[in-house]
Amino acid sequence: xxxxGAQALIKSLEMEQVExxxxxxxxxxxxxxxxxxxxxxxxxxxxxxxxxxxxxxxxAHATGRPGVAMVTSGPAATxxxxxxxxxxxxxxxxxxxxxxxxxxxxxxxxxxxxxxxxITMPVTKHNWLISDAQDIPRIVxxxxxxxxxxxxxxxxxxxxxxxxNTPMDWYWPEKIDLPGYxxxxxxxxxxxxxxxRLINESVRPVIYAGGGILKAGASRELRDLAELTGIPAVTxxxxxxxxxxxxxxxxxxxxxxxxxxxxxxxxxADLLITLGARFDDRVTGKVSTxxxxxxxxxVDIDPAELGKVRxxxxxxxxxxxxxxxxxxxALKAERSKSDPPDLAPWIAQIREWQDTYPLxxxxxxxxxxxxxYVIERLRDNxxxxxxxxxxxxxxxxxxxxLWKFKQPNTWVNSGGLGTMGYAVPxxxxxxxxxxxxxxWAIDGDGCFQMTAQELVTAAAERIPVKIAILNNxxxxxxxxxxxxxxxxxxxxxxxxxxxxxYVKWAEAMGCVGMRVDxxxxxxxxxxxxxxxxxxxxxxDFRTDWREKVYPMVPAGSSNDDIILGPEFGEGGR
Amino acid sequence: xxxxxxxxxxTVTVENRPGVLSRVAxxxxxxxxxxxxxxxxxxxxxxxxxMTIVVDAETAPLEQVVKQLxxxxxxxKITEVAPSDGVERELMLVIVKATPESRSQVTxxxxxxxxxxxxxxxxxxxxxxxxxxxxxxxxxxxxxPFGIVELQRTGRIALPKLARESTRLRSVKTARG
Numbered sequence: 001x002x003x004x005g006a007q008a009l010i011k012s013l014e015m016e017q018v019e020x021x022x023x024x025x026x027x028x029x030x031x032x033x034x035x036x037x038x039x040x041x042x043x044x045x046x047x048x049x050x051x052x053x054x055x056x057x058x059x060a061h062a063t064g065r066p067g068v069a070m071v072t073s074g075p076a077a078t079x080x081x082x083x084x085x086x087x088x089x090x091x092x093x094x095x096x097x098x099x100x101x102x103x104x105x106x107x108x109x110x111x112x113x114x115x116x117x118x119i120t121m122p123v124t125k126h127n128w129l130i131s132d133a134q135d136i137p138r139i140v141x142x143x144x145x146x147x148x149x150x151x152x153x154x155x156x157x158x159x160x161x162x163x164x165n166t167p168m169d170w171y172w173p174e175k176i177d178l179p180g181y182x183x184x185x186x187x188x189x190x191x192x193x194x195x196x197r198l199i200n201e202s203v204r205p206v207i208y209a210g211g212g213i214l215k216a217g218a219s220r221e222l223r224d225l226a227e228l229t230g231i232p233a234v235t236x237x238x239x240x241x242x243x244x245x246x247x248x249x250x251x252x253x254x255x256x257x258x259x260x261x262x263x264x265x266x267x268x269a270d271l272l273i274t275l276g277a278r279f280d281d282r283v284t285g286k287v288s289t290x291x292x293x294x295x296x297x298x299v300d301i302d303p304a305e306l307g308k309v310r311x312x313x314x315x316x317x318x319x320x321x322x323x324x325x326x327x328x329x330a331l332k333a334e335r336s337k338s339d340p341p342d343l344a345p346w347i348a349q350i351r352e353w354q355d356t357y358p359l360x361x362x363x364x365x366x367x368x369x370x371x372x373y374v375i376e377r378l379r380d381n382x383x384x385x386x387x388x389x390x391x392x393x394x395x396x397x398x399x400x401x402l403w404k405f406k407q408p409n410t411w412v413n414s415g416g417l418g419t420m421g422y423a424v425p426x427x428x429x430x431x432x433x434x435x436x437x438x439x440w441a442i443d444g445d446g447c448f449q450m451t452a453q454e455l456v457t458a459a460a461e462r463i464p465v466k467i468a469i470l471n472n473x474x475x476x477x478x479x480x481x482x483x484x485x486x487x488x489x490x491x492x493x494x495x496x497x498x499x500x501x502y503v504k505w506a507e508a509m510g511c512v513g514m515r516v517d518x519x520x521x522x523x524x525x526x527x528x529x530x531x532x533x534x535x536x537x538x539x540d541f542r543t544d545w546r547e548k549v550y551p552m553v554p555a556g557s558s559n560d561d562i563i564l565g566p567e568f569g570e571g572g573r
Numbered sequence: 574x575x576x577x578x579x580x581x582x583x584t585v586t587v588e589n590r591p592g593v594l595s596r597v598a599x600x601x602x603x604x605x606x607x608x609x610x611x612x613x614x615x616x617x618x619x620x621x622x623x624m625t626i627v628v629d630a631e632t633a634p635l636e637q638v639v640k641q642l643x644x645x646x647x648x649x650k651i652t653e654v655a656p657s658d659g660v661e662r663e664l665m666l667v668i669v670k671a672t673p674e675s676r677s678q679v680t681x682x683x684x685x686x687x688x689x690x691x692x693x694x695x696x697x698x699x700x701x702x703x704x705x706x707x708x709x710x711x712x713x714x715x716x717x718p719f720g721i722v723e724l725q726r727t728g729r730i731a732l733p734k735l736a737r738e739s740t741r742l743r744s745v746k747t748a749r750g
Binding site: 117118121122125126129146178179180181302303304307308 | 587588591592595596599603636637640641643644645646647648649
């Protein structure tokens with residue numbers, strides 16, 4: 001069967017079971033948009049290419065399947081660099097297809113030419129420039145394989161316009177031949193045995209569960225491990241929901257804005273069972289003082305993570321789900337030989353911390369609306385399986401701290417790169433992937449202004465996402481740092497509460513717009529928003545600009561120097 | 574160029590495709606590792622090329638370099654050749670000023686180093702030296718007083734040293750205790 005390169009590309013995507021893609025056409029990708037008309041693949045027309053990338057990422061977070069975005073060459077390709085970098089940092093499987101100028105004119109500074117493969121090399125797991133239409137099915141197959149296996153990540157395929165127009169003989173490759181790519185999924189049995197022995201000897205162990213648990217679909221296994229051993233677990237920003245927050249062994253989020261118990265239990269632990277986490281600087285604080293008495297078991301699919309930041313006493317390369325299963329078997333064997341130590345004193349200590357240093361804020365009657373109050377009301381007035389999306393900043397930290405995640409893959413946010421503007425497009429992508437779920441985004445006013453145009457996409461495509469803007473009229477997290485570390489010298493952080501008018505803006509974009517400026521109206525307005533299911537909703541919550549995120553470990557400080565905040569009196573310790 | 578005693582030699586087998594060198598070089602700069610020398614050549618299998626990369630041991634924790642390199646899809650295999658366990662060679666071409674008066678002295682040095690005169694001009698000649706990097710350093714130092722017009726080196730290539738003992742013999746010895 002003869003196909004054009006463009007037809008072969010679309011057919012290859014269908015072979016990979018792509019149901020939906022996010023994109024925006026342009027000159028160099030025009031040939032591919034023609035056969036798309038006859039394809040089963042749904043295409044969502046975005047308003048900015050960055051939106052397409054984050055939508056693909058939100059889709060992948062919510063479904064576990066790779067998200068696909070397609071844009072043209074040059075400026076479109078450079079616009080999607082941020083989402084690629086974002087997905088790379090957070091190990092999200094995303095496949096991006098870019099158009100390219102004709103192969104014959106590459107290197108001549110042609111109109112809308114950019115060295116896309118060169119530009120995106122550092123922010124993709126791998127990328128391909130297609131020079132021969134005959135290679136298209138093979139490369140698409142390889143791209144999806146690389147994006148979704150091992151440590152997942154974004155990949156990019158750059159397709160020159162003349163290659164898209166060239167005829168080829170259709171085939172679908174039976175096998176993938178990548179001699180340099182063989183992820184190791186099975187943990188080393190001896191290492192697993194060593195890990196089991198170490199766990200069975202520890203008196204103050206903590207499970208440090210990261211985003212890898214969710215990527216590997218290992219939530220059930222994590223729970224089994226925690227329940228078998230009685231060992232408490234922290235869930236990192238990327239791993240929130242890996243263990244339900246209401247599980248008695250879940251300690252919540254560690255790190256710079258983690259709760260006191262999660263941070264301190266790691267500091268005092270004699271063993272960290274690290275599962276799909278990477279000792280990010282936002283978790284460790286000053287590395288040399290992080291968890292000084294702890295031995296480290298480190299399980300990761302990516303060998304380069306082992307020993308990168310912290311020496312691992314027992315490093316295990318493998319798929320975290322497989323490894324936990326094996327670890328549980330080894331633990332049972334270990335426990336039949338010798339009884340595990342009594343963890344009761346450790347758990348009692350943890351409970352004492354939890355009782356003494358909970359997350360705290362005060363919503364005064366008639367006082368300014370607290371952002372935390374909005375988040376808690378939202379949490380309590382949405383279904384258990386609601387998908388929560390956030391941007392980056394104070395609102396993100398409060399959301400992660402206060403939400404009670406009940407299921408895995410219900411939390412979508414930008415962790416590693418910290419991309420402001422992530423929430424709106426990622427929420428759209430998540431809702432497209434899970435139309436059966438309610439999708440709420442908690443966004444900041446600064447973030448919202450960066451990518452709000454994608455609500456036009458959502459309105460046009462009838463994708464009913466719901467956006468709660470915590471509008472404090474500031475770049476709040478930057479303001480917080482300027483207040484605490486720059487002697488209250490506020491430099492370029494004021495945004496104004498009513499410029500733009502978020503309600504009018506929402507309405508202009510085809511959404512329902514509402515505003516709340518006091519605590520009494522919060523629940524009723526959320527209920528109103530929940531009832532809308534034919535278009536997006538935006539609520540402009542006017543929140544207290546004075547509110548800061550606590551606890552806080554100042555950047556570069558030891559986690560021992562955690563600041564609890566004014567709710568705990570002067571100095572907050 | 575080869576002065577540092579603390580260096581790592583990595584021989585990296587990669588897929589022979591366009592852009593692979595740029596991926597490898599990009600990774601080094603991105604992770605702030607410094608490449609001291611680099612040589613790329615085809616192997617006996619046309620699908621693959623071999624890169625010999627010399628890395629300054631002080632700037633780069635070798636384990637991270639190797640692990641990061643391994644993550645590149647076109648990288649097939651990485652072997653570390655410890656300086657004491659490897660056979661290293663490098664080739665140098667140098668144009669030395671050689672007037673009729675000094676020509677015989679330069680020729681003499683060339684003979685001592687078992688180097689080769691590959692081109693002769695009116696007042697200079699081109700000499701090719703092959704050997705261990707230290708030897709090349711020594712030669713360039715010695716001809717410097719005559720005047721070096723131009724000098725080029727290939728960067729080193731290396732292979733592991735071979736076992737001196739027959740494996741069969743060793744197994745016999747082991748069997749006897």
